[in-house]
Amino acid sequence: MIYLAQVQINPNSGDIQLQVLARQESEYVWEVDNSQALLLTKESSLGAGVLVLVETEANQHIISVQDAKDWVLSILQQHLTKNAINPQFIETEQSKVEKWRQEITAQNLELNQRALEIETRREQLQELEQELKRDREELDKLQQQLSNK
Structure with a gap:
């Protein structure tokens, strides 16, 4: 001891x-x-x-x-010296941490918004692909009908 x-x-x-x-x-x-x-x-x-x-x-x-x-x-x-950990140092560091937390939260919100936009665009592209596929099938049918006449 x-x-x-x-x-x-x-x-x-x-x-x-x-x-x-x-x-x-x-x-x-x-x-x-x-x-x-x-x-x-x-x-x-x-x-x-x-x-x-x-x-x-x-x-x-x-x-x-x-x-x-x-x-x-x-x-x-x-x-207890200038460069030591003291209440002012801790307060300053807490302020920095809070600022970083807010910045990260804002970035996270922005990333979530971008992800949502990308998902929406992906769904729109899938719908356009389906529509294009239906149009091609319809064109193929029409072409088939024309060639049979």
């Missing part, structure tokens, strides 16, 4: 404690949780107030402690 914690020094004992602030639930999901403190048993030069990432085993035994500065800065860089 990985925790974000703040280094605290117990005023009575002088022991270094890590006050848990949040715990990692999955790769990109963290849950705020300040209900526990982890006791740092190894000697450390961490000062009070420093934010750290703490990796523990299932039994809460601390595997590693590292300064969280680089991790926090990477989060800031990824999510």
